[in-house]
Amino acid sequence: MSPRAFITPTIRAQLLAVARGENSPELAVIGATVADVFAGRWRKANLEVARGWIAYVGPRLPKRGDGTQVVEAEGLYLVPGYVEPHAHPWVLYNPVSLLEAMVPQGVTTLVCDDLVFRTRLGGEGTERVRQAVSATDLPARILWSVRLAPQSRFPEHEENIFAQEALALLASPLSATSGEITRWPRVVEGDPILLEGIAQAQALGLRTEAHGAGASYDRLNALAAAGLEADHEAIASEEVWARLELGFWTMLRWSSLRPDLPRLLKGLEPPFPFRLMLTTDGSAPRFYKEMGFPALLKVVSDRAGPLEALRLATLNPATFLGVDAFLGSVAPGRLADFLLLENPDAFFPLRVYVGGRLVAQEGRLLIPLPRWPLKAPHLTFKVAPLSNPATYSLREAPTLSLVNAVITREAPTPSSRALRAFLLDQEGRWRVGAWVEGLMPELDGMATSFTAAFGLLVLGRDPESMALAAREVARMGGGFAWVREQQVVWSHPLALWGFALEGSFAEAVEVEANLWALARQAGYVHEDILYTLLFLTCDFLPDIRLTPVGVWAVKAGKVLSPPEKL
């Protein structure tokens, strides 16, 4: 629940009784060196907590009562919990299981993209998910970002419904931002539905995020003129400067797919401009296990010092989100979401407190995460057409070639190492097919429901193996299936909307590891197998894509070959 909505005069009165020194706090932290992210200074101070909020920060010693838990923190550094302003909580993990990784790393507030919920469950189903997550006892704050548009090409009327649903969601106190709009060229063109969504979000005080990947200065200028207020797609420091001077709140990204942060920092001189933030932008599970959010602070700190790093991960995003009165700093009247560090320049926390409760210590979550709080609808597939090898015959079709994990180009006629690639309707009514070079030349067959278009993606060189993989995914009601020599060698269900795992974060890491091993064996040479699969069916990255409206040329904005009926 948005902190704006849940502070009450009663809680304030209880904070004040502690602030005045009349009542004893429930928690006191004594002797720590506290980060002042406002002025960029360290200071010795004691902290008092009441009702989960900070009642006092300063030199006074607390009044100790029967219920007062006292933490002696001499020699430790007390800093605000980190804020991830731009998470995609459905990259195998889900919004709950992601906390297993991020909370022990010190992230106490996440803004979660709702794309997968919206596309799978619609507006009302998404609101049910948001409400269910809010009602759950979680070791972090979850706020939501509301998409104004999907990120694969859908029939026009569905996009109107999508935008209408967004307006209802924006008005709820669970919403913190809107966007990201991946199809930004339509904003430049003045798409009235998107402009309406941006204006309504602004009237509610919510900022809409762009996704200005590859946009020129003049096109970024147009995105700002349209009312977009943030962007996370700078991949060079001159792109950071351009975004800042055009008025964007600018997120510096280090994700599994785009590890840009160290390069971006080279062109920025400390002290850094306000309006910079950090994001891991929906990284693959392995990234959170091996790198994690503290790695981003460390690289900023090495360039600009620890207080600057902390500011970019706490006060700045809280101000961006309009909730700086409630979180993002260690100050009275804020939520008691804070970390104890052993060293001011090492950001993996010794202890993590959320609402004054110790929730993680030395990398371990101390409170059990609940199971995913809602039953996900079972995905159904029409098995017969999907498991028919004839479905995967392919002759004349566009050929696309992978330049890196996610960028493709149109290629001439397919080589002998090209894969067949199909996006199929779950109901088996249509298919969209293409040849793909540079992906996994040794792959016999694989299928997955983990796609931006939310159909079934089937890849391979052997139609029999492809059909078998598709049947296996259909049988599971969504998931991954890998076939070698017409045998299923590995499969894993994705119980949440055919897209994410219901289970633990560790399970997500394991699934990713299996995918990597299999992909490498099949000749995959790029840097992010999950995003390669996900984005083969998106509508916004250059250049040739499999989408429900056909093989789509992004830059030209046209269909190269339409869907075929099965």
Next chain:
Amino acid sequence: MSPRAFITPTIRAQLLAVARGENSPELAVIGATVADVFAGRWRKANLEVARGWIAYVGPRLPKRGDGTQVVEAEGLYLVPGYVEPHAHPWVLYNPVSLLEAMVPQGVTTLVCDDLVFRTRLGGEGTERVRQAVSATDLPARILWSVRLAPQSRFPEHEENIFAQEALALLASPLSATSGEITRWPRVVEGDPILLEGIAQAQALGLRTEAHGAGASYDRLNALAAAGLEADHEAIASEEVWARLELGFWTMLRWSSLRPDLPRLLKGLEPPFPFRLMLTTDGSAPRFYKEMGFPALLKVVSDRAGPLEALRLATLNPATFLGVDAFLGSVAPGRLADFLLLENPDAFFPLRVYVGGRLVAQEGRLLIPLPRWPLKAPHLTFKVAPLSNPATYSLREAPTLSLVNAVITREAPTPSSRALRAFLLDQEGRWRVGAWVEGLMPELDGMATSFTAAFGLLVLGRDPESMALAAREVARMGGGFAWVREQQVVWSHPLALWGFALEGSFAEAVEVEANLWALARQAGYVHEDILYTLLFLTCDFLPDIRLTPVGVWAVKAGKVLSPPEKL
């Protein structure tokens, strides 16, 4: 009208047509050096304006159409219009006439305190004023700050009504902040009405301002715990640091009453922490004529450079107000409210543009200000008791002594140079009287309706002269009257609620000058005659005050002598 509410998708679409270079702008400014207040840099850029908003800022030359006005600005500096986040538009001037002074100085957005409207006109009357001002064609943006409490002592039930009215006003898009709460000790004590108002403002995304004058660190801490988010009462740089680290957005003040800014800056090292702003805080008219808002930027610039000064007067207050997407910078999608300076370090603008319209040049307003848009209710006084010399007899009564313009202390028995001072009900039903030392020992009699308590203040050594002055103010329906040797030597009506002038800013300056001359002749030795008169009847400055509940000791929080019936 709040910029949040008045941008529409239609306007955005028109901006985009210009941003894309398809349509020509209505105004283009070519060749200026533009302030980037986000990153703190100057750059050469051209500006294009459509529908009063900025459509483009960058290297491109505009497409010139028939309607395009082109301003060649080579050698000039283009900066955002200044934002005054904390104005009291009723210190003889009114919210319209104040613009006569401030707009030529470059102030294009003002947040106006509603105290006088609220106390005189109630909640609905205040909303009528706000709507009427919004509907008027003005050369600046006016937003409103909504008081949660008055600043003189009123009967309890009236204060509840006052707070209830605040809640309705806060929900309107004309409101930008709430506060300032001068009676902050009641916030520390947890007054439920004030906590309710603060929480409701926060739920709407509005920040409530404290008035933490003289508050210790621990009491400031309590104000932050209560949810107050800003303060403008630091009078030493260590008080600035305390406010920052406790999480307050901190306004640095240079007003006629409190010229603190230069001293505050001495203890601050550039680059300055974010969350600092500048305010003139309801200065007397003369201050705006002789000093003005640009003087504040100059003193910051001398310490920290022009871009830092600009940031404190543009982007920072816009972010504080939650409207940084609409104003406070020169960037696409923002209102075309900007200034042309001849010199980057001299802040009095050559030209002032608001919504792309040239509204002031070289200190002169170019568009006529409208008259005050609403008829003010005529103040009525019951003349008989007010003009009876017997009303001004005084024997046993508390004695207060002026330490400076506004601070008083309790004194022993009155000397022969003490004045009689009375606060009287307009209806002549009661009086509150005291002796005053150190004010104007040679004053025979004066009276005014310009008081924080909104009764009639009558001062003097001669009851006959006092009665005559009171009768003159009653006759005018509010105003000032000065009597020497039982002759009215000067009087001036205050047609707006007995408090402000309906007329021009120049008239306000003249009234103030007359008051100064008369006060000096009567032996006044302090620094602000207007605030001396205004605050004799407030309830929040130390220490002895004339209020409707009696002679009030602020620090003790008690009545020294109750009102007497007439």
